Amino acid sequence: MTKTTKLISPVNGEVLIERPQLSLDEARASVARARAAQPAWAALPLAERIVRVRAGLAALNEMKDAVVGELADQMGRPVRYGGEFGGVNERANHMLAIAEEALSPVQAEDSETFRREIRREPLGVIFVIAPWNYPFLTAINTVVPALVAGNAVVLKHASQTLLAGERLAAALQKGGVPADIMQNLILDHDTTEALIAERSFGFVNFTGSVGGGRAIERAAAGTFTGTGLELGGKDPGYVRADADLDAAVDGLMDGAMFNSGQCCCGIERIYVHESLYDDFVAKAVTWVNGMTLGNPHDPATTMGPMAHRRFADVVRGQVAEAVAAGAKPLIDPAHFPADDGGAYLAPQVLVDVTHDMRVMREESFGPVVGIMKVKDDAEAIALMNDSDYGLTASIWTKDADAAAEIGNHLETGTIFMNRADYLDPALVWTGTKDTGRGAALSNLGYLALTRPKSYHLKKVTK
Structure with a gap:
């Protein structure tokens, strides 16, 4: 029997929507499709990836009227505040504007005898586990730079904001990001932790509770998978x-x-x-x-x-x-x-x-x-x-x-x-102590979602 995730609206305490959860095998297949599609996405010119992500953001903005009401139903934010579009656009546009500079090679030498430089390459498949309190803003922090940098993204949204994950994936796909590159999956905790433990991802970004962050770290233990954890605050x-x-x-x-x-x-x-x-x-x-x-x-x-x-x-x-x-x-x-x-x-x-x-x-x-x-x-x-x-x-x-x-x-x-x-968005978003670790936004946000690769090219043989 297929398990489901139910979204209970705080407005009236009733079930707003219900979605089937993927089995572990189904989830593995989805991740495999993302991994297979990622090299072709990364091979596109950076400018082309930016164009497609920007078009996806435009498509998301076209959904504003529906999204504002959906946010009220899902997590209770008053419609008078108009959703999260101001912050989403500010952050996304900044990350798109700095992409070329942030991802450019760092050159140590380019002479008649040597070319020496450090380049950035994508990590592969980025797993974004998003929270319900700002379901678009928090996801955008990682989703946009991850895609622009040439990664595939698997998004698991909170059960309280399932519609936000669906909207974000649909908008980016409409903008031209391939469906296998931007996936929104409905997963339970056990499947989520199993995928991480199997080293399915190049990086895991989690925003949520301290307990949730500890669970992510336990699942990733020994896999050497990088993690970005924004946890509690006071x-x-x-x-x-x-x-x-x-x-x-x-x-x-x-x-x-x-x-x-x-x-x-x-x-x-x-x-x-x-x-x-x-x-x-x-x-x-x-x-x-x-x-x-x-x-x-x-x-x-x-x-x-x-x-x-x-x-x-x-x-x-x-x-x-x-x-x-x-x-x-x-x-x-x-x-x-x-x-x-x-x-x-x-x-x-x-x-x-x-x-x-x-x-x-x-x-x-x-x-x-x-x-x-x-x-x-x-x-x-x-x-x-x-x-x-x-x-x-x-x-x-x-x-x-x-x-x-x-x-x-x-x-x-x-x-x-x-x-x-x-x-x-021009400054890094990070924390200390039980708030977690990692870096989002700013040029450091791109560095967190890519790996450095050194090129030492000797142009002469003697």
Whole structure:
């Protein structure tokens, strides 16, 4: 009997779609087709691959009206935000623009006697395991540069966003990427891990939980398969004494609450200089109470349901434990009547929190943030570093030199000043500690998806 994957919509708790899972043998056959087709794809001129990928992105943009509604149904993002197309286009266009330079040979010598250079060649078949929270943005980070560099791509999308994987594959194929080169497969965990263990891929890119990352590493052990792992986060914000208070409130609270807090680099803990603390907290509460929790298809809704009830229950548990340990909740759930005890969850702001509480240490991935008072930069740095994670840190100040100096002491992948929850495609996306390892976007994103090959060509025989 064929096993299936069911997508339960958080909007109404009903099955939205159901898709059959490939058996291990069927999956092996799909990977074999990708491997067989990849050399011909890599043999195309780089300019031709770019043209086809760009046409595929244009086809994806033509699907926008349908995709926005599908995202609301699949994972609850309000339609008022228009999907992910702004970020998708920004990242993809940047990676296409830098492709030629990033993939060009590095020449050491070209003389009458020697030509010596380092070239980049594709890794073969790239396996992209994409998450549900930003199903297009996160996939694009790897899919576009992988294809442009001459690799084939096998995409396994999260069960919560099956339609996103189908849309992305269909669009790229419409643009001229061969069907065997861009495949979207429905796989269970056992089949996924078996394929990795069999050394089916030249590289595996995974975005998801720390536990999922460990499973990928275990499966790849001994195969020497490269992995890129973007895992958990507990990103901090720091408001210095010289910060623009209103800008800090707006930027950090949006970073904490957008997408119902379900952002890889969302703000989950905030440290505020004691001179601004009371005002910041008061303004943060007003900001959050201005949100509207409801059906994501309603244009008035600013916060939809979380992607699944079990994700909301994790946040409820963290908040309840923190309150029992002395934290003070500042948002009255009654202000958000759409909170049904299920996937629809009222946002929360907590004060009187400590790092002994799970809500300040473990990833919440939901609409809750704890705020602590600090006396100076040193205390803020110590608290920001007191985490198992390190993806981004957001510093709010008028002093760029001070922000850079603070950044020198932070264990994180990206330092932001006066902004949060953003990926700059010209800069590498990476993390430290339990956030994982690897490099996406920028020219380093191309280096991660290719291997170096040295050419030492002696032009004379003596």
